[in-house]
Amino acid sequence: MDIPGYLRRLGLSRLADAPPTAAGLRALHVAHVEKVAYEALEIWLGRPTTVDPEESAARILRGRGGYCYHLNGAFSQLIRELGYEVTRHVGGVQNRGDEPGITANHLVLTVHGLPTEDNPGGAWLADLGLGDALHEPLPLIEGTYRQGPFTYGLRPSHIAPGGWRLDHDPAGSFLGMDFDPEPARMSAFVAKHNHLSTSPESGFVRVATVQRRDSSGVDSLRGLVLTRLGAGTRSLTLETEDDYYAALADVFGLTMADVTPEERAKLWSRLAEAHERWLYKEDP
Template sequence: MTRSLDVPAYLNRLGLGGLAGPPSVESLVRLHTAHVERVPYEFFHIWLGRHTTVDPVESAGRVFLGRGGYCFHLNGAFALLLEELGYQVTRHNGVPRSLAGHTGHHVALTVSGLPSHRCPDGVWFVDVGLGDGIHEPLPLVEGIYRQGPFQYRLRRSDLEPGGWRFDHDPRGSFHRMDFRPEAAVMSQFKDMHTYLSTSRDTAFWHVLTVQRRDAAGVDCVRGLVLSRIGSAEGSSVLSGRRDYFEALADIFGLTLDDVTPGEKDALWGRLSESHEKWLASAAPRTDLTGPASPVSA
């Protein structure tokens, strides 16, 4: 990699421009919570037909411009930021699985060297790329953890020898995610990213999802359905073009300033068509807040 990360710009995007000092558990928590609250999970690049890579510097550039991404973008950029700040980061190959049995590939993160009373070994599970996943880092210690309205579990994986399993809350968009113990590099995810971004066989092509986590729950737009899980739960249909793009800006901070009016028109047309097909399906989903998001990246 020949380019470098603009750390001040990244911290400003997270609202942490004054963050200073050596790596600590407290600072890691601040970085993680700010990231999931301010940088949404989204994959508009697929629906807009735009080429992206797994280069963390490129992904960080998207973040600076007010965009988000999916796991390869979000965790890739966040891992680089943490390393620039002096944290010991390991990337892992992860495999999420939905309740329906679908699987996908994911880049998971751990941060080591930060022991505390909650985490004697000093290794933390860190992930800003799961959409409706964790709000704060979790100690990489077997146990049950509650964050806001959600309950998670970490345990040893029975599918990935030596690896770990993250069990999501039953209301989450996937069932669990297993990740391998060995370190991975971002280039290992290049082919999977290309497949997920271009293949019409993946869920990413059929349902556009945007998610944003906060301390009290998750906001989600799946297709044209806006839902809230956690505090003030509920769901509604964004039936108009203006309602849709206003919701993106107001709730998720996605103004899509880099998208032309013509691209927005085409995007809205495709979303409307997809929604009509969903309504006309033989057994449309009535549980608008349950697991239905893509189960990878």
Template sequence: MTTIDVRGYLARLGLDGISDVPGPPSGELLFTLHRAHLERIAYEGLHAQLGEPAPIDPAASVARIVAGRGGYCFHLNGAFAELLKALGFPVTRHRAGVQPRFEDPPGVLGNHMALTVRCESREWLVDVGLGDGFHEPLPLRTGVYEQGPFSYALAPSDVVPGGWRFTHDRRGSFPRMDFAPEPVDVAEFEEKHQWLSTSPESSYLRTCAVLRRDAKGTDNLTGCVLKRQDAAGTTTTTVTTEADWYAVLADVFGLGPDSLGPEARRRLWDKVAAQHLAWEDTRAST
């Protein structure tokens, strides 16, 4: 069994008051953990931008979070599954596929790890690795679910027998996600992780994106453009200086100055600024 720093993990979630042996698993605790994770641990692929190793071994992913970083789905859901198991929750990892664009075909592509949890005689879809996904666990049954200003849907998948489909809010960063019913090990995702982290064709190398979800809305920093979506609508701000960009990273996404060293910060900003200029040139020419 993997040994992780449960106290350190709970502290990072702002839940220092929860014992690392809190008693029988409860729906209340599951919801508390899920909300805190979405609010405090950023969805980010900065490792790909920087060309740095970021293993998806669960213990390494937990250590990464405890040290102040975030990650993408393999890190976030991989680590969260270990925390839930350590606190007594029965957790299952599933091979899943996020459909990046509406025009792309749905499928269980292995570009996402989904989680289900059995708690208080109910099955829940649990996912802290979708970036701007749902804030609280969803009951694993067909229905439409409202959370804050967003609406989500769950239904049986039409591309994988026995699987499920999550349909995102129309304003979300992707249209839908399908996952297969069978349990899988983290090693199942290693090949896809390597491609996502290193391939020049990967969106994580082409664009720097950082996301988070809270009870009222979502924050999305793509390149130098910060977008806030909530009940009031969408607010967009262009962050034009290195100091302001890192202030946003710290204040909005919880990635403070200690999360990256000085040399990495310089290299990352140079890449982000170059990507933004290229994006502006593309917009100007269309």
């Protein structure tokens, strides 16, 4: 992995030789969620991905993003190389209408050995792959935590003994997430990744999603509808191909430099068709 290049992408080259600290973890986490978009556009471009952290990191260095397997996978590799004690876990995001479960539809990270006055145990939940959720790491201590306009709850999981449950803010895009306490290999996520990236039932396949979290809220692009959720909510529909790609660049930092003009035109055509189906309720 190109660690110097990755740190330049985050604007944190100064941390290349810094020892692991809670402040350093926070800086890396915040920079990553603000500069590297949560996005599933490779699916809509017809370009298959894997869960390999090296592949994910290379795509991030090209100016792109990914979803949980890519973002948390690459980030875990980055901070491990920087000397942090990081563990991957199998998790399950609970959407509205679903029962909670450890479904492997989410990769979770915990980081240990970084005690602070408020967190003497030194364990942290780090998660860059929840789209509109965490901006900063959370101390792995039961409690309620405020980050910008959102409030999160962290408590022991009722379905994964020894694991944890993150309850999302009511304004968030999902209800919560549970994760198993045992360490996991990336191979644990391969089957679910294949399902999420190919199945007609997958939310990523049904809706082209891009999100970016910052200290005061979240920007979300679902299909052609761009929404800002913070102190209030405002939305607009992107009417043209130029508007769409301008929003990707200006709001989400996605210049799409690795996408050919032919791929851009094809992606726009697919998005416009999906938007028409949504308008006329042909695709619920």
